[in-house]
Amino acid sequence: MSKLYVLKKDRLPDFVSALSNRRRVVAPVAKGESSFAYEEVTASDPIALKHIPTILPPKKFFMPQVETIQRFDMARKQWEPVIDSCPDTVILGVHTCDLAGIDCLNQAMGSDPQDVNYAAKRENILLVAVECTEYCDKYASCAVMGNHTTDAPHDVMFTEINGAYAVQANSEAGDALLQESGLGLLTEAEGEDQTRLDDLRTQKDAIFTPELDANLGDLRNLLVESFDSEVWDDIGDRCLSCGNCTNVCPTCYCFDVKDELDLTLTAGVRNRVWDSCQNEEFALVAGGENFRKQRGARQRHRYMKKLNFALSRFDRFFCTGCGRCTRTCMADISLKDTLNALASEHHASKLAKMSPYQVMAGTIHRTRKMTDLEMYFEIELEGFDLDYEPGQFVMISLPGIGEAPISISSSPHKKGAFELVIRKAGVLTTALHQLQPGATVGIRGPYGRGFPVKELEGKDLVLIGGGCGNIPLHSLIDTCMHEREKFGKIDILLGCRTPKSMLFTDEYDGWRSRPNVNMAMTVDVADEAWSGHIGLITALIPDLQVDPETTHAVVVGPPAMYKFVIQELKKRNIPDEQIILSLERHMKCGVGKCGHCQIGELYCCQDGPVFSYAEIKNKYEAL
Amino acid sequence: MSKVKVAFFDFACCEGCQLQVANMGELLIDILDKIEIVEFREVMSEKSEDYDVAIVEGSITTPHCLERIMKIRSIAKVLIAYGSCATIGGVNGMKNQFEMDDIARSVYGDDAHFFPTRPTRAIDQVVPVDYYVHGCPIYLPELVKVLTHALAGIPYRVPDSAVCVECKLNENVCVYERGVSCLGPVTRGGCNSWCINNGNVCYGCRGMVTNPADNAQRDVLTKYDISLDWVENKMMMYNKAKDAKEA
Numbered sequence: 079m080s081k082l083y084v085l086k087k088d089r090l091p092d093f094v095s096a097l098s099n100r101r102r103v104v105a106p107v108a109k110g111e112s113s114f115a116y117e118e119v120t121a122s123d124p125i126a127l128k129h130i131p132t133i134l135p136p137k138k139f140f141m142p143q144v145e146t147i148q149r150f151d152m153a154r155k156q157w158e159p160v161i162d163s164c165p166d167t168v169i170l171g172v173h174t175c176d177l178a179g180i181d182c183l184n185q186a187m188g189s190d191p192q193d194v195n196y197a198a199k200r201e202n203i204l205l206v207a208v209e210c211t212e213y214c215d216k217y218a219s220c221a222v223m224g225n226h227t228t229d230a231p232h233d234v235m236f237t238e239i240n241g242a243y244a245v246q247a248n249s250e251a252g253d254a255l256l257q258e259s260g261l262g263l264l265t266e267a268e269g270e271d272q273t274r275l276d277d278l279r280t281q282k283d284a285i286f287t288p289e290l291d292a293n294l295g296d297l298r299n300l301l302v303e304s305f306d307s308e309v310w311d312d313i314g315d316r317c318l319s320c321g322n323c324t325n326v327c328p329t330c331y332c333f334d335v336k337d338e339l340d341l342t343l344t345a346g347v348r349n350r351v352w353d354s355c356q357n358e359e360f361a362l363v364a365g366g367e368n369f370r371k372q373r374g375a376r377q378r379h380r381y382m383k384k385l386n387f388a389l390s391r392f393d394r395f396f397c398t399g400c401g402r403c404t405r406t407c408m409a410d411i412s413l414k415d416t417l418n419a420l421a422s423e424h425h426a427s428k429l430a431k432m433s434p435y436q437v438m439a440g441t442i443h444r445t446r447k448m449t450d451l452e453m454y455f456e457i458e459l460e461g462f463d464l465d466y467e468p469g470q471f472v473m474i475s476l477p478g479i480g481e482a483p484i485s486i487s488s489s490p491h492k493k494g495a496f497e498l499v500i501r502k503a504g505v506l507t508t509a510l511h512q513l514q515p516g517a518t519v520g521i522r523g524p525y526g527r528g529f530p531v532k533e534l535e536g537k538d539l540v541l542i543g544g545g546c547g548n549i550p551l552h553s554l555i556d557t558c559m560h561e562r563e564k565f566g567k568i569d570i571l572l573g574c575r576t577p578k579s580m581l582f583t584d585e586y587d588g589w590r591s592r593p594n595v596n597m598a599m600t601v602d603v604a605d606e607a608w609s610g611h612i613g614l615i616t617a618l619i620p621d622l623q624v625d626p627e628t629t630h631a632v633v634v635g636p637p638a639m640y641k642f643v644i645q646e647l648k649k650r651n652i653p654d655e656q657i658i659l660s661l662e663r664h665m666k667c668g669v670g671k672c673g674h675c676q677i678g679e680l681y682c683c684q685d686g687p688v689f690s691y692a693e694i695k696n697k698y699e700a701l
Numbered sequence: 702m703s704k705v706k707v708a709f710f711d712f713a714c715c716e717g718c719q720l721q722v723a724n725m726g727e728l729l730i731d732i733l734d735k736i737e738i739v740e741f742r743e744v745m746s747e748k749s750e751d752y753d754v755a756i757v758e759g760s761i762t763t764p765h766c767l768e769r770i771m772k773i774r775s776i777a778k779v780l781i782a783y784g785s786c787a788t789i790g791g792v793n794g795m796k797n798q799f800e801m802d803d804i805a806r807s808v809y810g811d812d813a814h815f816f817p818t819r820p821t822r823a824i825d826q827v828v829p830v831d832y833y834v835h836g837c838p839i840y841l842p843e844l845v846k847v848l849t850h851a852l853a854g855i856p857y858r859v860p861d862s863a864v865c866v867e868c869k870l871n872e873n874v875c876v877y878e879r880g881v882s883c884l885g886p887v888t889r890g891g892c893n894s895w896c897i898n899n900g901n902v903c904y905g906c907r908g909m910v911t912n913p914a915d916n917a918q919r920d921v922l923t924k925y926d927i928s929l930d931w932v933e934n935k936m937m938m939y940n941k942a943k944d945a946k947e948a
Contacts, residue, residue: 110874134872143870318886318917319910320865322875338846341731343853352870357862358912373914406869408877408886408921 080247082267082275083256087242089263095121096259097168101204104139105170106132116169127171127236130214131400135328136169136176137183140199141352147195147335148348160347163198168255171236172207174228175220175400179328180205181230185392186331195350204251205232211278212285217401219414221286222294225398227279239274289414291462292421294395301386304420305378313416314374316409321354323403323411324380329388329396330354355379377411425462434669437475437520443495444515449579451501452546453511454487458495459521466490468553469528469660469688473668474498475520480506483665483683486524487549489556499549499581525668526687529554529632529658537630538566540622542643544573544615544635548581550660550687551634555589562592569622570597573615573635577601577608615639619646626651634660640701644691654692661687661700705852708740708752710773712759712766713793713821717838718784719743719758725841732845735852754779754851760786760793760942761822774828779851782824783834783844789908790942791837793821797941821942832857837906837939840892860890861911864903868894876902882927884935887913906939 085093097103098120106114106129114129116136149158172180187196210226220226233252237244245264247253256264267275292300304310324330334353339346353360356376361369370376388396397413404412439460446454464472466486475481482504488497502511513519531554539558543551558565570589574580580599590597598618600611611618615635631647633640640659647657663675663682675682678697680689694700711719723744725732739749755777761767774780785791796804797820805813824830834847850857860866864885868875871894876883884905885897896903922929 109872110878113874113878115872133874134869138872316917316920318863318865318914318921319912320863320869320886322865322869325866325869339849339853339855341735341845341849341852343735343849354862354866357866358910359861373917406875408875408924409917410924 080253082272083245083260083264084267084271085236085243085245085260085264090125090127090243091121093259093263094119094125094170096261096263097170097255100258101166101168102164103168103170109133116171119170125171127208128238129171131173131175131218131402131405133406134326135179135400135402136172136205137179137328137331139164139167139169139203140180140183141187141196141331141333143352145195145350146347147350149345150337150348151345153342153344159194161194161198164202166202166204168204168206170206170208172205172232173210173214173400174207174230175218175223175225175398176328177205177207177228177230177232178223178225178398179400182329182388182392182394182396182398183331184231185394186329189392204234204255206234206236206252206255207232207248209235209237211238211282215401215405217404217412217414218399219289219397219401220399222288222290223395223397223399224294225400226282226286237275237278239271239278244271244275289399290421291418293461296421297395297417298386298389300417300420300424301382304424307420307423309416309419309423310374310378312374313377313411314372316411317356317373317377318409319356319358319373319376320408321356322406322408324354324356325352326402326406327384328398328400328402329384332360355383381413381416422465434671435522435667437522440519440521442513442515442517442519445513448499448581451503451579452499452549452581453502455498455500455510455513456495457498457519457521463493464496464521464524466496466524467528468531468557469550470524470526471550471668471687472496472498472521472523473525473665474500474506474510475522476506476509477520479509481520481522481666482506483525483668485550485553485660485687487552489553489560491557491560499546499552501546501549522668525683527685529660529688531557534558534630534632535564536566538568538625538628540569540571540624540629540631540647542571542573542615542619542631542633542635544639544643545575545579546581547634547636547639547660548572548574551632552582554632559589559592566594566628567623568592568595569624570595571615571618571622572597572599573601573618573639574599575602577605614642616642616646619643619650622650624650624652626653626656630656630658632658632660637662637701644701654695655690657691659689659691659694659701661689661694663687704735704737705754706739706749706752707736707754707756708749708773708777709738709742710740710755710757710759710769711742712757712770712786713762714759714784714786714791716743716758718787721838721841722844728841728845732848736848750776752777754781756781756783757824758784758787760790761819761824761827762793762796763817763819767819767827770824770828779831780824780828781832781834781847781851782830783839783847785835785837785906785908785939787824788830788833788835789939790821790823790826791906791939794940794942795937796821798937823942826943833859835859835889835907836892837904840895842893843891859907862890863910864888864890864892864894864897864907866890867892868897868903871898873897877921877925880925882922882925882932882935884932886921887918887936904938905936909940 104116105119105125107117108126109115114132146160149160187193233249235246247256332353333350337348384397440457444456448454471483471485473481474484484498487499604612633643665675665683666672668683670681670684677700739752755773782788805818809816832847834844847857867890883902885903887909888905889907889910
């Protein structure tokens with residue numbers, strides 16, 4: 079392990095000056111409003127060590143955009159290879175993702191027979207890397223590719239700690255470079271510097287988290303199984319074939335070979351020029367057959383090359399997670415979104431082939447007692463998000479005991495785990511209340527038609543929750559609060575038996591503080607501390623300011639509540655279609671088969687549990 | 702070996718492409734080593750009806766032009782169309798949106814009958830063309846390349862990929878990032894993105910790629926809040942001639 083040094087930030091120009099005494103120094107400089115590019119720099123140039131990935135990656139130094147590889151002179155019947163080297167160069171400020179990129183190219187160009195043009199430049203280039211301590215921007219997917227840190231070859235590593243750089247050589251050449259150019263500028267690190275560096279690196283594991291829904295290990299298989307996916311057609315519609323994605327990719331190395339005659343008409347050069355599989359003619363053969371005519375097919379090929387074929391040829395992924403392809407794409411074709419779309423489609427198709435009664439394993443992350451009867455559970459399914467809408471429910475199982483429908487209380491914007499609040503009411507729920515974090519439960523779902531969130535956008539809302547109706551209602555309230563600007567005035571009316579049986583009380587202040595949100599609460603039986611309303615929830619309705627045209631009411635509560643609440647809402651002239659209810663029934667299957675939840679000809683588990691009053695007012699036994 | 706005889710001709714154009722050639726400087730000396738220019742109105746007064754290669758600028762817009770180009774084609778072994786006016790009709794193509802009588806009257810007033818006019822046509826819409834040098838004006842290095850290919854008897858293939866490819870190779874910051882629209886994504890390259898290299902946008906002067914992604918381009922415009930009408934207007938500048946029906 080090489081010695082750790084410290085370079086004060088204000089000494090960086092001197093370091094660059096010392097470096098440039100013997101070498102060409104290239105570093106990222108700002109271009110335009112938010113772009114960077116590697117250019118040759120001197121000490122006085124403004125170097126942007128902190129930068130988002132450059133327009134073109136460092137590969138342009140190893141493999142120039144246009145490079146002569148052969149000279150010919152037919153008058154003398156001669157062909158002559160041209161192997162251009164480059165001046166001794168230090169590339170300063172290479173991110174770890176780009177180090178990985180260079181490593182990939184080293185492998186590709188080093189494969190038998192070796193590309194000597196590449197090698198000639200590689201041996202003259204030293205890499206002084208800069209470690210990122212936070213994400214460059216939202217386009218990066220370095221963590222999932224394992225490139226937020228790296229063991230790819232480099233000569234020196236800079237890490238920013240507390241107004242200075244920790245500097246450490248990673249190779250003999252790096253050591254020599256520091257000896258030669260760091261004299262008088264680098265100080266030996268103290269013990270606490272090493273500690274700070276170690277801490278920083280530990281922190282990185284928390285900051286850089288896998289950016290994809292799929293695991294790295296599943297990616298290859300995902301691509302193989304998604305060959306015919308419509309995701310590629312969609313991308314093909316959006317793609318302009320401008321070639322940007324491949325030009326900016328640190329690991330793309332496809333090239334065209336073009337001869338150029340000079341005016342002697344007998345002599346000239348043969349050039350290697352960056353090419354792109356995205357070009358219309360890349361896979362065109364004489365005779366007119368084009369093996370990748372569709373744009374979607376070409377994009378698919380690019381993904382395949384980086385995440386599937388590279389594994390076969392080079393035993394590693396060729397995507398570094400630098401985010402350049404997404405960043406530069408005018409059509410906003412995003413690597414992450416595409417892979418996530420494939421994963422989600424793949425998962426959905428797996429689900430579709432599954433039995434509707436197949437139980438999935440979920441792990442309880444957290445539990446919290448909310449009231450005497452209700453307990454909060456945070457549950458995560460193994461390997462994927464539940465992907466639900468507010469108002470839907472799951473069937474929760476404990477093997478040997480049984481299964482029951484439970485409304486989801488969280489809002490879908492919460493990724494990963496979802497939340498249930500379960501009232502202790504029978505054998506199963508009592509058993510659930512005994513569970514500790516880490517326990518496994520069975521989950522089926524999500525089922526049912528949720529709240530019509532899109533229709534509610536732009537409207538004034540009256541959200542009425544009685545008793546444990548507040549649980550599914552919470553999913554909707556949380557959704558509205560998360561995207562507050564999408565909804566109009568919000569009135570929340572909550573009713574409970576006693577103050578101690580109120581749910582989500584720690585969130586009330588937060589809701590009330592949002593613009594144009596009113597809350598009113600009532601209990602059946604008060605305690606000494608209670609200063610609010612006592613009595614039926616219907617009593618809170620006359621006080622509301624409602625405009626019947628724009629107001630939608632959402633009502634969830636015990637069966638007895640609905641008739642009376644609806645009566646009050648009708649007195650305020652709210653149309654039947656604008657009164658939304660979530661009904662509760664006995665359910666055993668959740669998929670419209672077992673017959674228990676039938677209302678008229680409707681199944682509460684599939685056609686509901688959310689209904690508009692207009693839909694069910696004439697159904698027998700609905701309310 | 703006797704030098705190849707080359708003649709330059711022009712039709713409806715601004716003569717800017719000829720001027721590019723005349724301004725070539727030292728490169729012209731190397732070229733003159735290989736060719737003998739027998740007619741080139743811009744720089745010399747000699748004329749000739751004996752030439753191997755005709756290099757033609759400008760569009761065909763009148764019956765007289767048509768006669769002239771047919772004669773030139775019958776003499777020349779090789780015909781090179783250079784400049785947008787010649788290769789795709791260029792700005793002259795904008796005339797084709799109008800009825801010929803109307804536009805003639807609008808330009809010439811009561812004297813319109815002295816100036817018979819026909820819908821603008823690119824050279825290859827009236828005679829076969831062997832080589833194209835696109836652009837408005839031509840990109841000189843490309844002219845030299847095409848000339849070299851012509852002299853060597855090799856076809857020259859214009860790239861069928863967007864200007865964006867070369868623009869990114871030149872590491873330009875995309876002008877869309879500045880909220881300006883650019884026809885690069887649907888225009889065929891080969892010009893080394895020299896307009897963007899010098900701070901301008903692409904005007905589409907080289908003509909469209911054979912398979913432009915119309916829908917995708919529309920999405921991009923929406924994303925950057927640029928109206929389709931405005932861009933179609935811009936496209937009209939160079940790409941209208943091929944809409945012409947046969948006169």
